[in-house]
Amino acid sequence: xMNSTRCAACKYLRRRCSPDCIFSPxxxxxxxxxxxxxxxxYGASNVAKMLEKAPVNQRAEAANSIHYEAHCRxxxxxxGCAGIITLLNQQINDAQCExxxxxxxxxxxxxxxxxxxPPYQQxxxxxxxxxxxxxxxxAFPATHDPSFPQFYLNS
Amino acid sequence: MGGHSPCxxxxxxxxxxxxxxxxxxxxPADDPHKFxxxxxxFGASNISKMLQELxxxxxxxxxxxxxxxANARxxxxxxGCVGAISYLQNQVSELQMQLAVAQAEIFCxxxxxxxxxxxxxxxxxxDEGSFLLQHNLPQYLNFASSSSNVIQExxxxxxxxxxxxxx
Numbered sequence: 001x002m003n004s005t006r007c008a009a010c011k012y013l014r015r016r017c018s019p020d021c022i023f024s025p026x027x028x029x030x031x032x033x034x035x036x037x038x039x040x041x042y043g044a045s046n047v048a049k050m051l052e053k054a055p056v057n058q059r060a061e062a063a064n065s066i067h068y069e070a071h072c073r074x075x076x077x078x079x080g081c082a083g084i085i086t087l088l089n090q091q092i093n094d095a096q097c098e099x100x101x102x103x104x105x106x107x108x109x110x111x112x113x114x115x116x117x118p119p120y121q122q123x124x125x126x127x128x129x130x131x132x133x134x135x136x137x138x139a140f141p142a143t144h145d146p147s148f149p150q151f152y153l154n155s
Numbered sequence: 156m157g158g159h160s161p162c163x164x165x166x167x168x169x170x171x172x173x174x175x176x177x178x179x180x181x182x183p184a185d186d187p188h189k190f191x192x193x194x195x196x197f198g199a200s201n202i203s204k205m206l207q208e209l210x211x212x213x214x215x216x217x218x219x220x221x222x223x224x225a226n227a228r229x230x231x232x233x234x235g236c237v238g239a240i241s242y243l244q245n246q247v248s249e250l251q252m253q254l255a256v257a258q259a260e261i262f263c264x265x266x267x268x269x270x271x272x273x274x275x276x277x278x279x280x281x282d283e284g285s286f287l288l289q290h291n292l293p294q295y296l297n298f299a300s301s302s303s304n305v306i307q308e309x310x311x312x313x314x315x316x317x318x319x320x321x322x
Contacts, residue, residue, distance in 0.1 A: 065234045
């Protein structure tokens with residue numbers, strides 16, 4: 001008799017949910033949609049492989065990010081998360097321009113030179129994806145250049 | 156008599172590359188890494204399904220974004236490209252704060268210089284809140300610096316699909 005507390009993955013895959021099932025901590029049975037979405041984009045075995053590659057104490061976050069990416073891909077089948085990155089970069093550029101304008105206006109009102117405040121630090125990480133989409137390019141952007149992982153070390 | 160050379164995907168999958176191979180236009184033989192990386196993360200059949208569901212004129216862009224995401228996931232097995240999204244979201248929030256402060260400062264200066272003018276503060280309400288909220292997608296703020304509880308909080312606030320995060 002099948003254990004009624006199978007995880008969402010094993011329920012969907014119609015198999016026994018073993019005590020060491022890699023999915024069960026991250027795909028509870030009360031949320032079948034979560035596994036459906038990752039399965040639709042990656043497939044069960046690829047999700048298992050990705051979870052196995054992550055350190056055990058970070059697998060919950062890995063599962064969350066995998067699901068987030070799958071969800072974004074379902075919502076936007078052409079650009080997925082990459083589209084969000086492009087739009088965020090655009091939003092940052094627009095905000096930086098607006099801020100520079102206002103800072104110049106403040107400087108003018110105060111009767112000082114335009115560079116009264118330090119300029120906002122240019123976002124270079126992921127900025128190489130600002131011109132996405134590039135036809136057939138797929139080049140790996142600066143998001144993951146050697147300086148980028150330091151962001152995680154601040155946590 | 157001579158057939159065309161197999162595309163990168165058919166080479167990797169060791170199968171015959173037919174003239175209507177769905178991968179051939181996007182995975183040329185001279186760039187084997189491109190297909191290898193998406194196959195590693197998504198799997199060839201999932202790639203094929205995703206491409207088949209798209210109009211032809213959008214498939215090249217889809218392949219580019221899939222390659223990008225696959226590279227990001229291989230590089231960062233925990234966060235993939237969601238790491239970049241979280242980072243950029245934080246930058247957007249910070250800029251919005253700086254903009255609000257700067258706009259308030261302008262308002263104060265204008266009030267001091269011409270109290271009778273009483274200018275209306277130009278706070279752009281469209282910039283309020285997350286970009287992702289405007290596009291009906293869940294936020295992923297602070298996830299790189301948080302326990303999963305914080306991720307749950309941010310996810311639950313905006314998520315259209317309820318309890319998605321696990322503790």
